[in-house]
Amino acid sequence: MKKRIWKLHSWIGLFCALALTVIGLTGSVLVFHQEISDALAPETTLNQNYNPDAQRLPVTQLTQTVESKFPNFWIRGWLFNHQSPHRDKAYVMERGGDEWHILYVDPYTGETAERPYGYNETLYGWFINLHYTFFADHVGMAIAGIFALGFLFLAITGIYLHRPFFKTLFKLRWGASARIFCSDLHKAIGIATIPMNLIFGITGAYWNISHVLHELIEHAHEEEHAIAVEYPGRADQLESLATIADNSIPGYSLNYIYFPTEEDPTFYLYGQHPGAGVLNSPYGSSVWVKAESGEVTHSSDLSQAGFWAQVLDSFEPLHFGSFAGLGSQIVWCLAGLSPAALSLTGTIMFFKRGRRKKKKRSLEETRPERAKALVS
Template sequence: MKKKLHLWHRYCGLVIALPLIIISLTGSILVFKEEIDHLIMPELASVNASPGTRLSYDNLHTTIKHNLPNYEIGSWEIFDDGQTADRVYVLKHGTDEWFKVYLDQYQGIVRTTPQAVDYYLTDWLLDLHYKFLIGETGLWFTGTISLILMFMGISGLIIYRQFWKKFFTLRLKVKRIAFFSDLHKLVGIWSAPVLLILGFTGVYWNISEIIHHEFEHADEPPHLVKGPLYNHQLSLENLMVTAKTQMGGFRATYLMFPFEPDLPITFFGDVANTSFVTSEYASTVSFDKETGKQLPNYDIREAPFFLVAVDSFRKLHFGYFAGLPSRIIWCLIGLTPLIFAITGCYLWLKRRKPKRRMQHKNEYVTS
């Protein structure tokens, strides 16, 4: 059994080596997506203001509509740290295509014309990481890679089930094949828990997206946005005040507008007294898109354990649950598949050579 498991572990590693390296390297980079955006395009992604001085939602909403009359707002990432510009995602009239603009929320300036959601470097890397640049088909591909990654992590721990004995074993003054074998095992032992988390959360998200796109909306034609799907006379500022009043300690981080006929206006945000792995989008307050009447809200503090666990996947996957230290660790572990690929391929090739020599020798003898 162990021999067969070892064989499957080896061949699965060879099959997914290249795509796994791509997914892992892009993931390591995306751990610092915000910092990279601020560094390479500060004129778009960065602001310099005092936190708490952003303009009202109504003022900013009017500014966006004035600057983008041929688009409808679909969603809006909200920041108030004095450093990060808001990101607004819009749909062009007559299409179901999404575009992205940067908004200076402190001065009321739309900084860019609408660009494709994968136009900027880190957004392109995100699409490569998530869908391999091939749309919904990429969800199946990356989901499969994540499943195999989970299998390799579990099978590796089973194969080396006495792994605690090798926690610090790395022989240096030995032949290269022995060194690479030690390095492969050592890196695998240390990185397995995080890789299992990354694989599991990745599989969950991919399966969720596949179910949403391929099954729940498979027979529905795409909705082409031809105009506003909500009452533009509603005061977003008043809705925000209501959200804070109804849910103590609520801080909005994301605003979703109706981009399909049956959707409400929804504020996503975080609340006080939650776990360190609770995401900043964990709780929601929704309103009727025409009347502004409050709909039942969703408070993560009152949610069942399963939903709380699912919400924690965001911080666990991207590694920002403990600030900079956890992000650095996640970034470094994202590089380990490169080590696995180099050491694993080297060991596979070296171990095949004796078999080939023996095969040639037997053929020579029999002839």
């Protein structure tokens, strides 16, 4: 049984090696994507002369500023950065098009970036697309989900194959052959990063596969996607959304607005309930508001939700390591490098083992010939 699992572990690891290396390395970058973006383009992502005591401009004024400055675009979503040196993000779409763009907006002055950026023009967008979809949209997302399942299988079988890991976890035989050293290093890295690898595998596989299944079910009977058109009366309720949400969930912190369209004239609000913990995402509690009347059609307070909803909401901080500040980010960034290290050491072990078996087989095949030569 153990031999069969070992073979499966080796072959699946070899098959997934390159993809998991890409996913792991891009994941490590994404852990610090905000810090990297701030360093590369602070004039775009940061509020200049940020003052924590300053008052934000009304959201209606901000949206009007954006759409008057860029009349060829309309707003699909708005991400708030409350009491933060980082700018808000307006997610905009070109009129008559279906490609999302990101526009950075200073919520205290209304100043914006010079233009909306295509999703792949931003560091975050480029790396997130490579990380989750390999730039292949839904097909790539399905493929990445399969590789995430493979990674989860490798983590679980690694636990089984190296159960007495505590005896040799930090034992590296430096003077041994490359195969033995790689074997020691492979076990040490694999066992040390098992908690993170299980989290990466479970959350990544769930997100990708559930998204693909949702798309298949949602659009099974649709021949083509209609291009979204903005809802003309949305400004009437925009300024009162925070109050409406707070009345529905007292103490509610509104973090994201998904804007209504003609096809679906509803504001979708996502934020946090009061007393949210470190393992709660910023978007776990939601309120849906009719754009024409301000009527609340749905309200979901995560603090009142069931166990599974709480688990699903924790996936975001757990996947990206944002739950404990810089310390968890560093650990998660290093853990993201483990697939590359495990792929390299595993590949070396696989081919070294193959050469060793081939050499042994060759010796066994030539032994009878050598014996005959000695007799004669």
